[in-house]
Amino acid sequence: MSDEGELRIGEVAKLAGTTPRTIRYYEEIGLLPVPGTRQPGAHRTYAATDVDRLTELLRLKDLLGLTLEELKELVEAEGARAELRREWQGGVDDPVRRRQILEQSLTYIASQLELVRRRRDEIKKLETELTKRRTRAKSLLRDLDSEPASRQR
Amino acid sequence: MSDEGELRIGEVAKLAGTTPRTIRYYEEIGLLPVPGTRQPGAHRTYAATDVDRLTELLRLKDLLGLTLEELKELVEAEGARAELRREWQGGVDDPVRRRQILEQSLTYIASQLELVRRRRDEIKKLETELTKRRTRAKSLLRDLDSEPASRQR
């Protein structure tokens, strides 16, 4: 479903920081759309937007620790959105329709934001704990410096 | 290597938020120590400290997205540290030794902190992008409200 077939699978993979095998696998399980119509055995071709999409998917999966099944659900909620965007960019006159599209977007963004913030909080908690441990260790080291021969427990 | 055998594998798993199978697997690949000496076929027994350790491992793996091999490396660097801690709590008189222990700890903590902060930055970047998108969508919605019949592109 690429707009223009400019890129090959290896280039897409490199740009998105993954491998051709992963792209084929994602296509196989329906996470990525089948690129255009092609003869069996012929090369897959992609557009720049496909790279963006894949990059985004990998990022969400990696940072949020989602399974491909969860990622698929998230993306299906967005599937509508992607189509709406195209519609949007085609120029939508009806304000009711415009409002629908925007509200869909907001819902999608909100669900992602919730996942991201949950992760952010967990990470921050871990960071805080580590810095505390570091502070403690450093303080003990300073004690050793200032009272080189004494002991305290 | 548990101090006291108070807990069984199922209890440990539940407390750490995982499954017995995972604990056995971690033991199998050498990520967790073999708990005490036991007859083949006998139950594994664990202490409360084992729960803490496992919880910590799962947290690092999950939040940082480490493979078990990477986790093992991180932990081996800490393996020394765990032993040092016991030594420490046993009461170390030699200030040179105390310094060694503390510096080991600091190195270990520093390496973890670096990983955590890298993740934190990626998450924050993602969060920022999402909030920006949300702001844009909200602003477009407001435009629809204030100018219900007009169009701007």
Added chain:
DNA sequence: TTGCTCCTCACGTCACGTGAGGTGGC
């Protein structure tokens, strides 16, 4: 024509999940 990347099976691997059949402690 020579490389290079691509293609499709298909088996391998990592990190477990999930029964199958049996034993052990409140």
Added chain:
DNA sequence: TTGCTCCTCACGTCACGTGAGGTGGC
């Protein structure tokens, strides 16, 4: 004794990795 959890194989699964053998475009 009855449940419950435990045990050890061992095969299944998810998300790819990795050749094996062959075809296609600069």
